[in-house]
Amino acid sequence: MSAGVGQNGAVPPATPAVPACDVWWADPALASPALLGLLDEDERARHARFRLAADRDRYAVAHSLARLVCARAAGCAPRDVAFTLHCDHCDRPEPHGKPRPAGPAAGWEISITHSGSRVGVAVARGLPVGLDVERVAESRDLEGLASYALTGIERAALESRPEAERTGGFFTYWARKESLLKATGAGLSGGLTPITVSGPHESAAVLSWDPPGAPDEVWITDLDAGPDYRAALSVLAGGPVPVTEHDAADLLKSCR
Structure with a gap:
């Protein structure tokens, strides 16, 4: 199954199914300079700190894909999707923990993973x-x-x-x-x-x-x-x- 980005970067909303979960798989070889434009400033800075090209590619594909699938789910443009980092399990002051969609994609939940030549993003509404x-x-x-x-x-x-x-x-x-x-x-x-x-x-x-x-x-x-x-x-x-x-x-x- 595939979905494209429409005019002004908006993605047609996914057909709602509650409760349900979508898992998107990708190859980090699909990394491209265009994907970096989907990342926010902090993500681009972290991407640049990876020493190995393979690690940079996995990060770029994983985090741009997270924005794309959240935009598709929420029916908004990828650039309108933001993420907050949330942790209830320690007292570290700096932002860290599980990413949670914000803005138009608030209420959706995601999980990101990558290893070797596999990148995955799971997304579900309220779960x-x-x-x-x-x-x-x-x-x-x-x-x-x-x-x-x-x-x-x-x-x-x-x-x-x-x-x-x-x-x-x-x-x-x-x-x-x-x-x-x-x-x-x-x-x-x-x-x-x-x-x-x-x-x-x-x-x-x-x-x-x-x-x-x-x-x-x-x-x-x-x-x-x-x-x-x-x-x-x-x-x-x-x-x-x-x-x-x-x-x-x-x-x-x-x-x-």
């Missing part, structure tokens, strides 16, 4: 969302990462799988748990080990979540981001939420 994608990296210190991220139950389940499945299984765990923390707004500072999720060979589910970070309700599902990636979406909702996935290539190319 906090968390999206995470992870590239499966065989060279990582799996044992060390597992001790940091997984509970004893999860480590035992992972070790019971055939060795060839363990690296992918670990990143399934990580994507699920980080998506949950992103939905609450805590991010990784909320800690991965208070959460126990189902095994990587099972449908995504939260088995337990120790307070104080646990939300009253949450729904989680795995997404297919390609054979070398693991992805998950979490929504602070009491039951399943319809999810529609989109290829963002045409939306990004319409800005060139």
Whole structure:
């Protein structure tokens, strides 16, 4: 599915569906100078601080795509979409935390993720969302990462799988748990080990979540981001939420 930018930069509004979530996927190779024009001053400054071109491309595509999908959802021009950074989980004075749409897109919720050649943005009306994608990296210190991220139950389940499945299984765990923390707004500072999720060979589910970070309700599902990636979406909702996935290539190319 694709959508273009109309006259004066306005994007036709999406057909409302409540509750529902849209997930847009893009390749950072779609980065272009035109996308930088969609970023605000602070975002352009942060983009310029990345040393590696690959990191600059992922950032430019992710944050311009966030504006485009919010504009599409709200039926406004991308330049009219602003974001505030919101954190309820620490006392740091500088702006930080989960981005929340403001202006005409206020009331929508987003989550941004990127890894390797995948960039993703999830958007939903009035439902906090968390999206995470992870590239499966065989060279990582799996044992060390597992001790940091997984509970004893999860480590035992992972070790019971055939060795060839363990690296992918670990990143399934990580994507699920980080998506949950992103939905609450805590991010990784909320800690991965208070959460126990189902095994990587099972449908995504939260088995337990120790307070104080646990939300009253949450729904989680795995997404297919390609054979070398693991992805998950979490929504602070009491039951399943319809999810529609989109290829963002045409939306990004319409800005060139």
